[in-house]
Amino acid sequence: MFRKIQLPLQTLNLVVGFMVWVLISSLLPFIKEDIAIQDGQLALVTAVPVILGSILRIPLGFYANQFGARKIFLISFILLLFPVYYISIADSLADLLIGGLFLGIGGAVFSVGVTSLPKYYPKERHGFINGIYGAGNLGTAISAFAAPVVATKFGWSTTVQLYLVILAVFIAGNFLLGDKRELRVKTPLLEQIKGVYKNEKLWLLSLFYFITFGSFVAFTIYLPNFLVANFGLDKVDAGIRTAGFIVLATLMRPIGGWLADRFHSLILLMFVFGVYTISAMILSFAPSISWYTFGCLSIALCAGMGNGVIFKLVPMYFQKQAGIVNGIVSAMGGLGGFFPPLILSLLFNITGHYAIGFMALSEVALASLILVVWMYFQGKMELAKEVIDHTIEGILITDTSGKIISVNPAFTSITGYQENEVIGKNPSILKSGKQPQTFYKDLWKSIEKNGFWQGEILNSRKDGQQYLQWLTISAIKNNAGDVVQYAGMFSDISSHKMKKS
DSSP states (O other): OTTTTHHHHHHHHHHHHHHHHTHHHHHHHHHHHHSOOOHHHHHHHHHHHHHHHHHTHHHHHHHHHHHOHHHHHHHHHHHHHHHHHHHHTOOSHHHHHHHHHHHHHHHHTHHHHHHHGGGGSOGGGHHHHHHHHHGGGHHHHHHHHHHHHHHHHHOHHHHHHHHHHHHHHHHHHHHHHSOTTOOOOOOOHHHHHHHHTTOHHHHHHHHHHHHHHHHHHHHHHHHHHHHHHHHOOOHHHHHHHHHHHHHHHHHHHHHHHHHHHHSOHHHHHHHHHHHHHHHHHHHHTOOOHHHHHHHHHHHHHHHHHHHHHHHHHHHHHOSTTHHHHHHHHHHHHHHHHHHHHHHHHHHHHHHSSSHHHHHHHHHHHHHHHHHHHHHHHHHHHHHHHHHHHHOSSEEEEEETTSOEEEEOHHHHHHHOOOHHHHTTSOGGGGBOSOSOHHHHHHHHHHHHHHSEEEEEEEEEOTTSOEEEEEEEEEEEEOTTSOEEEEEEEEEEOHHHHHHHO
16 A cells, blocks of 8 residues: 555655645745845845755665655655744845755655656656656646745745644644655665765766756746746736746656667657757847747756656666765756856846856756767667677777778687787688688679678687588668678587588
8 A cells, every 4th residue: 555655646746746846936026026136136035945955866766775765754854844833934145044054855756756756657757757747847837837926925934834734634644644664775874875876877967957956946036036036927927927937847848758668768758858059049139028938948848758768767877886876966057047047147247148157057058968869879879789798799890901900709709819819910810721721712792792702611719629600791881881891790610510421
């Protein structure tokens, strides 16, 4: 019973965590009517919750493996009671900064579910499951839409205190319904970090999530006040438009995970960063509200889709260290939401517009697109290398002059020659001397005419022992049809011949 309800329970936990996380940004137009906040300080107030919400994701992802999601969610929600109450009675900028910092715990709980939930499902469903859980981002939309509506009637302080009731309900829910028997992973933290920090895929995935989730968070906390100040919208209208951005990004997250379960994840990311590049360029030209809406919604679509795809890739590349990697990648995504509002605010104060900031987003997205293409082709090369290294047939590759440029482990196993002993040499070192010269002339005529030769040949091992090979030599051509390399694949068939005789 408890196993079946973990997905809906943990997804709702994330909804609540994110509702609390963006509490200040959702109510900022109301709060600044009572608390004096200068324009240059607005971005800082909204960005501060992101700090702890990012940094804490690493230990929470690790401890979710150590102690289970039930305990981590319980402790997190209990701790959130204090900053939420503190903000409800805030009367200064310092109060908002202090309380906002600890609201970050609400954003940090993201790494708990992405670490816990895959334990309950087969690998082929991890993308969709993490996408469903990630739809808990909807909590930001709920706050962006509902908090201003409630604050209009009851005031922002009372609205904040209502969140205490919601947290209390979920503390009780996790205590009663959380899985006490969740599978624990006890790998030490330092051991996990040592196993991943040199892997370039960790940092590439972190960069990609820095952009996709970072832009989601940045736009969520930046839009309400920006739409009011820049386009003169009223506060409720700005909240509804922000909620629309969040809902679209949230709905695309499980769709992105579902697509990643069925199609190549890196091809999907190529689409994501391609659209990002174009959309950010549109925003950089300071367009009208209609074009601004188009650009923002395009980014929302790609942000949600990219978020779902990336957490399909994490367990593919990292199985034993999924907890710590989920924490690091999600932390980088959180930090991606911290810096853009501050940078945009700084650039606006210097230049009077946001064009440079959005153009920077476009350039970073373009760089990410290039890196994804590189990962895609590198993955193909790694797959080919895995096949070559683990096949039982010996393989040697020569250049057009006949010098050996590569061999596989099976080559060494069959011939006795190590790689460093044959690189740069001619395959004639394997000759037994039993075939006449005409045999080799006919062999090369077949390769020139047909592109390959296949047959039996008697060759020698390093120790001089002769053995019978079944050999295939193929000419490898480029797109222009020119031969660039030759590949030989062979197996030892001596024992088969002996059995037949």
